[in-house]
Amino acid sequence: MKITDVTVTLFAWDGIPPTQYGRHTGRFAGVSDLGLVTIRTDQGLEGHAFLGASSRPASDDGGTLIRHLKPLLVGDDALDRERLVQRMWQRGRATTLRCIGAVDIALWDLAGKAAGMPIHRLIGTYRDSVPAYASSAVLPSPSAYAEEAQAFKARGWTAYKIHPPTRWEEDIKVCEAVRKAVGDDYRLMLDSTWAYQYPEALRVGRAIEDLGFYWYEDPLSEDDITSYVKLRQQLRVPILATEYTPGSLTAYAPWLTLQATDYLRGDVAVKGGLTACLKAAHLAEAFHMNYEVHHGGNSLNNVANLHLAMAIRNCEYFEVLLPDAAQKWGLVKDIEVDAQGLVHAIDKPGLGAEIDFELIRKKQIGVLS
Numbered sequence: 001m002k003i004t005d006v007t008v009t010l011f012a013w014d015g016i017p018p019t020q021y022g023r024h025t026g027r028f029a030g031v032s033d034l035g036l037v038t039i040r041t042d043q044g045l046e047g048h049a050f051l052g053a054s055s056r057p058a059s060d061d062g063g064t065l066i067r068h069l070k071p072l073l074v075g076d077d078a079l080d081r082e083r084l085v086q087r088m089w090q091r092g093r094a095t096t097l098r099c100i101g102a103v104d105i106a107l108w109d110l111a112g113k114a115a116g117m118p119i120h121r122l123i124g125t126y127r128d129s130v131p132a133y134a135s136s137a138v139l140p141s142p143s144a145y146a147e148e149a150q151a152f153k154a155r156g157w158t159a160y161k162i163h164p165p166t167r168w169e170e171d172i173k174v175c176e177a178v179r180k181a182v183g184d185d186y187r188l189m190l191d192s193t194w195a196y197q198y199p200e201a202l203r204v205g206r207a208i209e210d211l212g213f214y215w216y217e218d219p220l221s222e223d224d225i226t227s228y229v230k231l232r233q234q235l236r237v238p239i240l241a242t243e244y245t246p247g248s249l250t251a252y253a254p255w256l257t258l259q260a261t262d263y264l265r266g267d268v269a270v271k272g273g274l275t276a277c278l279k280a281a282h283l284a285e286a287f288h289m290n291y292e293v294h295h296g297g298n299s300l301n302n303v304a305n306l307h308l309a310m311a312i313r314n315c316e317y318f319e320v321l322l323p324d325a326a327q328k329w330g331l332v333k334d335i336e337v338d339a340q341g342l343v344h345a346i347d348k349p350g351l352g353a354e355i356d357f358e359l360i361r362k363k364q365i366g367v368l369s
């Protein structure tokens with residue numbers, strides 16, 4: 001199944017509400033763009049992926065996919081995925097992990113379609129559903145977080161994660177307010193988005209372990225492994241790091257050998273695709289650790305993440321980042337959480353989600369080819 005063409009169709013994503021997840025995103029609103037990555041083959045099958053996010057337009061790096069990755073793909077067999085992925089990694093400095101990831105996902109989509117199987121089945125299915133957690137944006141007050149957590153609890157969701165204002169004293173107040181609102185037996189996590197230095201991280205960590213939080217995510221800068229080692233020795237609450245550690249599969253090695261984190265983490269966009277995430281999840285399994293899957297930044301990446309979660313044992317939750325209008329775009333029907341707080345496997349070939357080609361046509365900005 002020879003690859004005959006690779007294109008990126010840029011389309012507008014509008015109506016994005018004012019949103020912030022931390023200092024790393026700033027506050028964004030209005031319009032972004034996504035790229036529909038299409039890999040065409042001589043057998044008429046097409047593989048797809050979405051590039052980009054509401055806070056990071058596909059137009060930022062889609063050009064590097066066409067310029068640097070497309071020549072490595074056209075004319076080769078779409079099912080020789082490992083060889084193509086290894087080849088793309090060699091050009092990592094000229095493009096981005098997001099672009100490599102989008103191509104890798106589109107190759108998996110093609111492989112699933114060629115086999116007539118959903119991707120999770122092609123890998124080897126482990127389960128058919130997984131619990132979701134609601135993952136907040138930065139909200140204006142402790143009571144706003146408390147009300148949102150209560151609302152998701154009332155809908156049947158089984159866990160809630162706080163993205164706090166990233167000012168440590170306020171952050172503790174937010175955690176206290178949410179714990180009080182949802183009661184002692186509800187799952188809560190804190191994601192401090194790399195905001196603290198060690199003393200603040202220790203103070204916040206002590207507070208949330210007293211509040212019975214389930215995990216403490218990214219309290220320190222992603223390049224501060226020595227402080228993570230120290231922090232982990234001081235705290236009882238498990239630490240979840242490595243979401244944005246520079247690099248991908250090979251970057252996990254020091255975190256494992258130095259015992260700097262209790263979980264590994266990643267997603268198909270920031271780690272370079274399903275292939276990279278699968279390898280990392282299996283690496284974590286060898287250390288008896290979970291690989292907790294991060295949200296993917298767009299609807300089709302989240303579908304790829306869902307296939308990943310269905311095909312590994314060592315992931316406990318599926319992240320649903322809020323609000324919907326800043327995370328969901330371009331599918332006819334997006335992933336939904338049921339009344340028990342679960343998301344379910346997609347059982348159509350490839351990614352198996354129905355892309356809204358009509359919307360993409362209406363919102364088209366241009367085609368990179």
Ligand SMILES: [Mg+2]
Nearest residue numbers: 191217218243
């Ligand atoms: Mg995070």
